[in-house]
Each structure stands twice: as C-alpha cells, then as structure tokens.
Amino acid sequence: MASISEIKQKFVQESLTTEEIETLKTDKRKGVQKLIHQYEAAQQKKEDLKNQYEDMKSFEYEAFRQGKSVIAGIDEAGRGPLAGPVVAGAVILPEDFYLEGLNDSKKLSLEKREQFYSIIQEGADWGAGIVSSEEIDQHNIYQATKLAMKRAVAALNQKPDHLLIDAMELDMETSQQSIVKGDQRSVSIAAASIIAKVTRDRYMAELHEAYPAYQFKSNQGYGTKEHLQALEEFGATAHHRRSFSPVREVLNK
Numbered sequence: 001m002a003s004i005s006e007i008k009q010k011f012v013q014e015s016l017t018t019e020e021i022e023t024l025k026t027d028k029r030k031g032v033q034k035l036i037h038q039y040e041a042a043q044q045k046k047e048d049l050k051n052q053y054e055d056m057k058s059f060e061y062e063a064f065r066q067g068k069s070v071i072a073g074i075d076e077a078g079r080g081p082l083a084g085p086v087v088a089g090a091v092i093l094p095e096d097f098y099l100e101g102l103n104d105s106k107k108l109s110l111e112k113r114e115q116f117y118s119i120i121q122e123g124a125d126w127g128a129g130i131v132s133s134e135e136i137d138q139h140n141i142y143q144a145t146k147l148a149m150k151r152a153v154a155a156l157n158q159k160p161d162h163l164l165i166d167a168m169e170l171d172m173e174t175s176q177q178s179i180v181k182g183d184q185r186s187v188s189i190a191a192a193s194i195i196a197k198v199t200r201d202r203y204m205a206e207l208h209e210a211y212p213a214y215q216f217k218s219n220q221g222y223g224t225k226e227h228l229q230a231l232e233e234f235g236a237t238a239h240h241r242r243s244f245s246p247v248r249e250v251l252n253k
Contacts, residue, residue: 004031011039049100056102056187059179060093063162068175072160073188074149074168077105077196079141081221082231082247083214083240084204085130086144089195090152092125092160093188099123102190104183105197117198120191127155128199137243146170152192164188211237 002010007024010016016024025036063071076088099120105113120126129151136144149170153160162175166182166189182189201220208217213230214237221227221239223246231240231250240247 004029004035007032008035011035046100050098053098053100053102053187056185056190059164059177059182059186060188063164063177064095066162068162070158070160071162071164071188072153072156073164073182073186073190073192074152074170075166075183075189075193075196076145076148076168077193077200078221079145081219081241082223082227082244083133083216083221083237084207085132085200086136086141086148087131087196087200087203088129088145088148088152089192089197089199090127090129090149090156090160091120091188091191091195092156092158093191094124097123097187099187099191102187102194104190105193106183108194113194113198116191116194120194124191125157126191126195127152128195129153129155130199130203133239133241136241140243141241152196166193207237207239211239 021036021039024032027033060071070092072090072092074088074090076086078084078086099116101112102116108116129148131144131148131151135147139147146168149165149168150172153163153172160174163170163172163177164182164186165176165178167178167180169178170176179185179189183193184190204216204220208215213234215224215226215230219227228246231246236242236247236251242248242251
C-alpha cells in the first residue's frame with residue numbers, strides 16, 4: 001500500500017488515473033481522504049474558472065455569430081493619476097485561446113498580472129498605445145484616452161473588424177461595442193486591461209528611477225499623501241499633468 005506522502009506526490013505530479021482516484025476514495029485513512037477532498041476542491045475551482053471564462057466570451061461569440069472574424073478588446077490604464085501617461089491595450093485572442101483565471105487586471109496580484117502579460121504577448125495579437133502627460137494637457141484626459149486606444153489598435157498586426165471597448169466609443173469606422181465594466185465581462189477586454197496596466201506600471205517604475213522622491217513605482221502617479229507632499233516640496237516634473245487640479249495649484253503658488 002502506498003504511503004500518504006507517496007500518494008500526495010502523485011497528486012502533485014497529476015500522475016493518477018481516474019480509476020486510481022476512484023480507488024483511493026475507498027481508502028479509510030484520514031490523510032488520504034484529506035488529499036481527495038483537496039483534489040476535488042481544486043477540480044471544482046478549475047471547472048468554475050472554465051465556466052467563468054466561457055461566460056466572459058459571450059460578447060465575442062455574439063460578434064462571431066454576426067459574421068465578425070477579427071475581434072479586438074480594448075481597455076486603458078491611468079486616466080486618474082496626476083503624473084505619467086495614459087496607456088491603452090488592444091488584444092485579439094485566438095478563438096481557441098484559454099487562460100485560466102483571466103480577469104480585470106485590477107483583480108489580479110502583481111505576480112499574476114506579470115505572468116498573464118507574458119502569456120498574452122506570446123499567444124495573442126496585441127498592441128499598446130501611450131499618450132504622454134503633455135498630450136493629456138493638450139487634449140484633456142477623455143480625448144487622450146481615445147487617442148491611446150486608437151494607437152493601441154494601430155499597433156496590432158491584424159486589422160480588426162470589430163472592437164469591444166471598456167465603456168468608451170471611438171470615432172472609427174470599425175464596428176464596435178462599448179461595454180460597461182467590460183474588463184470583468186469580456187475576455188478580450190480583460191486581456192487588454194492587463195496589457196495596458198503592466199505596460200503603464202513598468203513605465204512608471206522607470207520614472208521612479210529618475211524621480212524617486214515621488215514614489216512613482218508604488219503609487220503609479222496617483223495622488224497619494226507621499227506624492228502630494230513631494231509635489232509641494234519639489235514641484236512638478238516634466239511628467240506631471242499640469243491640467244490636473246493638484247498639480248495646477250502647486251504651479252500657481
């Protein structure tokens with residue numbers, strides 16, 4: 001009879017057949033029953049995530065039914081910060097693409113976002129659009145966000161024939177659908193949100209090296225207490241949004 005540690009190792013290696021697992025269910029040892037319970041819970045979680053992913057493909061499926069074939073999800077990161085660019089991501093997922101746990105980038109840990117970012121880059125067509133703080137001041141943040149999204153679409157290798165956009169509409173001839181909370185409801189938009197956020201977070205981490213006093217690596221340019229204190233003490237950098245109230249107030253002193 002196999003020891004509990006040996007059985008555990010087989011579960012870890014996923015080397016047990018269905019028949020062997022069914023046999024283990026008759027094993028009276030508490031340790032074995034605990035392993036069975038953990039295995040079944042993990043299998044149920046995988047099934048739930050698969051079902052969630054399928055639910056989040058409903059907008060893509062509907063577009064396919066309407067005859068669309070190249071569907072791009074679009075989302076942005078960085079509309080609210082006082083410094084740094086606004087960044088958009090655009091992603092075209094292959095029809096058979098599956099990424100367990102794919103969701104709105106804000107709901108994922110830093111480690112998971114970085115992992116998913118690499119997987120999406122390797123397995124999908126993706127593009128990122130960056131609009132600088134200077135351009136934000138020139139156009140306003142709403143128009144700058146649209147511009148970032150257009151740049152992200154332009155960076156794709158394929159030309160999409162349908163766009164799924166997180167709560168925005170673009171003045172483009174391409175057919176499109178604006179979806180409220182799209183990063184939680186569409187896999188394509190969720191993937192785009194990861195491209196946008198990781199791209200922007202890395203950009204802000206680089207700015208942090210040049211301007212460590214503002215703590216851009218941890219606050220991503222948002223108006224945290226430490227950031228506002230640095231703004232008062234050292235003034236605005238070239239990457240601050242001068243049209244945003246707290247920055248404008250400091251410059252007018």
